[in-house]
Amino acid sequence: MDGKAIRKIVIVGGGTAGWMAAAPLAQRLCQGPGQRCEVVLIESPDIGTIGVGEATLPTIRFYNQALGLDNADFIKNTQASFKLGIEFKGWGHLGNRFFHGFGEFGPAVDGMAGHMLWLRLRLSGMTGLPSHEDWSAATVMARQNRFTLPQSGPPSAGNAFSYAFHFDAGLYAAYLRDYAMQRGAVRIEGTIVDVELRDTDGFVAAVRLQDGRRIDGDLFLDCSGFRALLIEGVMKAGYEDWSAMLPCNSAQAVPSARAPSLTPFTTSTARSAGWLWRIPLQHRTGNGHVYCNQFTSDAEASRVLLDGLDTEALDEPRQLRFTTGRRRQAWVKNVVAVGLASGFLEPLESTSIQLIMDGVGRLVELMPDRDFHPALAAEYNRRMQAQYESIRDFIVLHYKLTRRDDSEFWRYCAAMPIPDTLRHQIELFRAAGRIVILDREGFSEPSWFSLLMGLGVVPQSRDPWLDRFDGDALRTHLERVRRAIAGTVAGMPDHGDFIAQFAAAPPVAMPRPASMPH
Template sequence: MSHTIKKVVILGGGTAGWISAALLKKLLGSAVSIELVESEKIGTIGVGEATIPPIQHLNNVLGINEVEFIRETKATIKLAIKFEHWKTQGHSYYHSFGAVGKSPAFCHFHHLLKRDNQLENDEHLWQYDLNYLCAEAGKFAKINSKDPILDMPYAYHFDAGLYAKFLRKLSEKMGVVRKEGIVEQVKQCNESGFIQALKLKSGQEITGDFFIDCSGIAALLIQKKLNTGYEDWSHWLRCDRAIAVPSERAETTLNYTRSIAHESGWQWSIPLQHRNGNGLVYSSNYCSEDKAMDLLMSNLEGKAIADPKIIKFQTGRRYKQWNKNVVAVGLSSGFLEPLESTSIHLIQSAVVRLVHLFPHHGVNDTLVTEYNKQSAVEYDQIKDFLILHYHVNQRENSDFWRDMRNMDIPDSLRHKIEIFKENGRLFRDQNDLFLENSWLQVMIGQGIVPRDYHPLANNMSLAQLQATLKKIKEIKQEPMSKLPSHDDFLKHIMKI
């Protein structure tokens, strides 16, 4: 079907809808008009409160002032995720956004530690990571240094509902039209199967040339109307339920997300300025809803301030995230549990991908095929990284964890694990969201210690190696005495 795309209709608000609206309007400008249909009567899941560093790029593109953003969304800083009890009961490690140490050419830093026998004690790895040091000390401020060894990448925890409102205000200012209403009927062209209009319960029809489905798990356009189909990954990622509940904020605001393994899943704890976000992700095949509810409510750090919400999901993705003249963004496109805070990033990358491949002169198979190929690769790579956390565990206290350890895993992941076990080599797949440092921290944190190291680590004497390691550690430690606490940083932001 070929005709110029002049009007884009977005079905659904929330984080997915308003990121889509804001980015498309900002980048495509007057080339298209954008109308967003949502209803105050339909709630959003709104549990995506933890992010990863690329959100800074999104905010920068949208021209968002960081101080205003932190104030408006009740945001806090996120330097890492702390994984508690994932390897064994009582053990913890961090997956930080920072880079460990300083790598010589063609040889990752951890090979130097392996040669010095420091990887045998996994706590040593993180002593060379500034993000970890600040997370443990509860400190944060931007470090003004041109030395990349002192880079401290960060993301945010924020209230997803407030972020959506913030983006709505921004979008409407740029010319996005919001329509309140519930969709009663979706009109489709008999010949092409393309969506033509959304008929609201009020009787009004919203016509468009191109549609973005941000209707969440309901997937009203991509699935209910177009019957696109779904690739089920629950044989690898077996959790299928989440219970979410906010609680009173903690006295000290952590600058990292907590991920706490339990008998049949894991619990998140996300610190915001005005409250804490909490939830339990679990498998209904291993744990009853009543037991899961008791487990979560008895493990809150503060008093619950709302009723818990139960969310049912199936991990996986649509066979096509772009079908005919519909692109699915957010939960309508698939579901990956929030273990590595990828939900909001997947929204961001989906819209950026659409901008790159936007069908100005009409939808064609070439654009659709490329979009779906890139989307599938992105989902597959994140899926492998999530499976890694579950599969490489040494927990012995439940069938859930034993089954996860003994299950078949994708060949792509098995290859990555085996090559790292053999000689510590890490190779980032093209466009993988997670860099080598992320794979390194989770593998070491979960107890995989390579048998050998890269021969380039032998290019200096043992004395020179130890002096180099000592110097790097000192450089990483040096800013610590000057940094304010995370809470003092937030107080300063609120006063600016």
């Protein structure tokens, strides 16, 4: 590299965030003619991580593809399964059940999305109309536990869905660690005890390890998790606390035995003071309870978690505390925070990996030279702020629209203040059947439609442009689409059978505890 190009990047912290940052940086900067940038990752043996099943969004596929990862090899090495969406139980009201599937609700017609065509029939009072979920191929597949990869070719029921993955987060980090180190990244094991700043401008010059080693660098990525060692501990970036509208501040996670049937979706079950997650992997099931400790005790939360398991627990629940929110600045001087160091949003819509991936992607796009022009940091911070706020609003939506009044927690959620941006989005859909997307890099119209309808918001009126469609002809068209989806899904293999043939992971010996609390 010539001129003022970055010569050395130091990543503080390993885990998912650290190695997701190291892999593409090593791929781009440590290889090829003329490249002279070092990528060094410092990982402490004293700091553990909570090994959980991780659920993702479909865009994880683009990250993997950009690295050139083989799909089957990745699935085998991370004990992964496929994910078509999220099943929600008990959200909105007791007994409620709906699905947030990945993909459209049938094809668009004359520029009108499939879900809007269904809404045209629903609001016209047509009787006997099936649920909008019948037009979501991903949802129909999930109901029947079926999966296959989307078919190539023109749009059809065989490719009218998208998919993501569930995987073991620890195994994914190890997989990317091997990838990054094979491409030139250097791993240093040690514990940081001091940070050295430049006298001239307050930039980080180096970090010092417990054994006395000094690791210098030009650019430092803070992947130290909630500790936020550099971005907060040194740069004092500040934190915007969103607890008032996202009151959950605790979680417990526990693995359990693999279920006999491998479901191709995540499950989120609302409980009296929060919600339970269930993430199926090839070798086990990941489970957790996200809750607010102002409305329940840790002991009761543990009981609810363990009682909600559908297979035998393999360990003791592990406790986690957090404050929902974001760093006011994720990039300060020559420090960029990635992952939990940059903020935390509960994993209700599987956005943790997405925020890491997009944070790294934006850094690659806005890579500075050693002058670190402030405009680059300003743009990075603007885009990260917009993404965090967009995801925040989407998650708050799940809580705010509740009609549950069976616990103090849900009564609080129904009454709590929400951002003006979210209030506008809800009111626009309720009044006129329109969905406004404020962040084009965030959740799309079908996702908002799934949540709004699933939580019981039915528009009072519809887009008048929809009235140009003849009702009877439109119903005939939609019924043809619904039958095509149903017929195509009926011919797909069982999800577990597909994985067994496509990318079965080797068996893993799971721990069996001597006793478990109940």
